[in-house]
Amino acid sequence: MRKSYVMGFFVAVALLGLTCYGVYADETRDYFKVGVITSLSGDLATGGNVTKRGYDLWAEEVNRLGGIEIDGKKYPVKLVYADAQSEPSVGASAAERLVTQEKVDFVLGPYSSGVTLACAPVLEKYKVPMITGSAESPLIWKQKFLYTFGTIPPVNYTGSTPIKTLASLTPPPKTAIILGSNDAFSKATAEAFKAAAEALGIKIIKYDIVPQGQDLTPYMAVAKATRPDIIAFGGHDEELINLVKSLRQINYTPKALLMHYGVTEPAFVEALGKDAEGVFGATVWTPTIPTHGEVLWPDAKSYGEAALKAFNVPADYTQAGSTAAGIAFQVALAQIKATPPLSYEERKALVSALEKLHINTFYGVIDFAEEGEYYHANVGLTPLTVQIQKGQAVIVGPPEYAEAPALYPLKPWNER
Known part of the structure; x- marks a missing residue:
């Protein structure tokens, strides 16, 4: 037994x-x-x-x-x-x-x-x-x-690149409001934007992590009152689209509007049309x-x-x-x-x-990293800055990859 x-x-x-x-x-x-x-x-x-x-x-x-x-x-x-x-x-x-x-x-x-x-x-x-x-x-x-x-x-590997691109423009931006949605990717995106901006001497007027799906109009009202040169936001698809709509609604256009993932997604331009023009984003790949x-x-x-x-x-x-x-x-x-x-x-x-x-x-x-903070992430790619120009995501930085100069500052919404 x-x-x-x-x-x-x-x-x-x-x-x-x-x-x-x-x-x-x-x-x-x-x-x-x-x-x-x-x-x-x-x-x-x-x-x-x-x-x-x-x-x-x-x-x-x-x-x-x-x-x-x-x-x-x-x-x-x-x-x-x-x-x-x-x-x-x-x-x-x-x-x-x-x-x-x-x-x-x-x-x-x-x-x-x-x-x-x-x-x-x-x-x-x-x-x-x-x-x-x-x-x-x-x-x-x-x-x-x-x-x-x-x-x-x-994103902490790629997120500094678009901030560096913006800092190289003339006249260089001096102030920024940086927001991120409250999820792992979006928070990390906002943190990467903030760290890069501070390292380049750009003053952060406001930094906040907001609830997912939050109505962003009140935050954009603060932006209109404080008039930062850059508004940067870490978020997903619909949130990015809603941010642009909020700015359009209150009729405020910053000199630069920066996002990350979503700008290169066709749905972004489809949803916003001409209001997508000039928005900056980050990527590691385009078909070009x-x-x-x-x-x-x-x-x-x-x-x-x-x-x-x-x-x-x-x-x-x-x-x-x-x-x-x-x-x-x-x-x-x-x-x-x-x-x-x-x-x-x-x-x-x-x-x-x-x-x-x-x-x-x-x-x-x-090329997957075998050690360090990027362990098993692909470190074989070059981060790129893109901007929506004539409905397409065009590479505008770093200089050696640029397909066109950046459009800066943004055109006001009512002049498009």
Whole structure:
């Protein structure tokens, strides 16, 4: 009786270990099953669907070519979507389900830093690699998750660039109001703007983190009263659009209006029309930058054309970063010659391969940091400043990448 009990105990422990490591010994398949967690509903659905377009385009192109080639044989990919519904807790549950029920080989990660921060510990527990194509909060990389990577650099890596561009204009701006929405990415964006402005001697008249979805009109009324040269805001899609509408409503135009993600998204210009003109933003990719891809697309231009053909919507840097996440997995899998379904040992090897990855893609260089504050974030890209000019996001800084001079100061709303 005692012997049976002991044997049963060890069998249970062994089974638990298999479950925790996500070893799918009972499954045989000739394709990679790829989990995708993103927000297809809720407040972040616009950005979530941008990541979806990026992941879908990678999968479609890989499968059009027969699959991921591993040691002379090609394996198709199948994407299995889980809707995070713009809620971190829902995203964490989705990650659990993708591993334990769907038995995915690896994960393409969420839109938004908050959801990513909730999913990463779950995937760490099950030892399943994830690359996010959009999350930018430095909080993710400070956690030093072994199994989580990101193709877009954190905002504290990119956020100082547009402030430096603005500081170089004539006459240079002297004052700023900086706001951020109360979520991981937006707060980090506002913090990056503030740190860069202070370092360059720009006086911060007001700095505030505001509740998500807050009516920004009262804050813009303060701006109208204090007349800062720069208004900078860290937020998401609809918040950015509503900020411009608030300024338009009270008829105040700062010399410069700076945002981050969202400016390059086509929905921003579509929603605002001529009121989007002159707004500054930050990015690491546009369809016009010179890149040399070794996998799937030869350069940024060809990817942009493929994206436009597939979705009838111009690609922005989040869509491109999401596609690049798929490419990173694709190249690393080929390097270690791992075939589906992936075992625990193969997933460990996949992590090691991703850490050593250094490849040229249509998106630019993918090079995940192996240590330091950017651990497992992509540090192979150059941050860029863009400005909406004639309805397009045009690079205006740094000087060596500039496609046009910055329009400064902004034209008043009633003169457009």
